[in-house]
Amino acid sequence: MPARWSTRSCWSSSRCSCGPVPARRWPPRPSYASLSRVVARDLARPSITVPADLPLAEALRRAEESGARGIVTATTDGRPVGVVEADAVRSVPQERLPWMPVSAVARSLADGRVLPVSIQGDDLLGVLRRTPASEYVLVGEDGSVHGVLATADIIATMRSR
Structure with a gap:
């Protein structure tokens, strides 16, 4: 049997x-068929964009003040270059936070981790398979940061359907 x-x-x-x-x-x-109705925009975590050389303590203060759940580092012209990893932040001793730049705990976005905010369904699944990561940065048509998409949120959505 x-x-x-x-x-x-x-x-x-x-x-x-x-x-x-x-x-x-x-x-x-989780049913991958349920992913066809998922739009990245709906799962985006609110985020803030900060300069890469900003002290980590200040970036965390700004994120808490604004209620953001993600921190994206950007160039001076606003182009996203990194996303802060929560596990990396937790590993930094409290007394080092004011002296460490936020870029020290950010993962580079050069490897395909910037997605259009409108990506959905099979296209989203394709990105998850090709470029596995814990977080992706969602950008609008004009290149502005819309939020952070966490793989954990996608999995939770799929399990709840």
């Missing part, structure tokens, strides 16, 4: 003779 089938013959009784039934899986596997 295949592993996906239960040895019980029915959901309601162990004495039923209706034949094998599928075993319940918990937690259920």
Whole structure:
């Protein structure tokens, strides 16, 4: 008997003779078909854009003040160049925060981690497969930063559908 089938013959009784039934899986596997309706814009975390040489303590203060859940580093002309990794921030000792530039805990966006805010469905899935990352920066048509897209949020959305 295949592993996906239960040895019980029915959901309601162990004495039923209706034949094998599928075993319940918990937690259920995410359905990639549910990703076709996901638009990156809807999952974007609010973020702030800061200069790469700003002290990390100041960037964190600004993010907390504005309620942002992501920090993007940018050039002087506003082009995004990095996204701050939360795990990297947590690894910095508290007393070093004022002296460390935010760029020291930011991952470069040079490797395909900048996405259009309107990306959705199969296109989004293709990017996740080609360029796996924990976070991506979403930009509008004019190149302005719209927010940060976290892979964890995509997975949570897929599991909830």
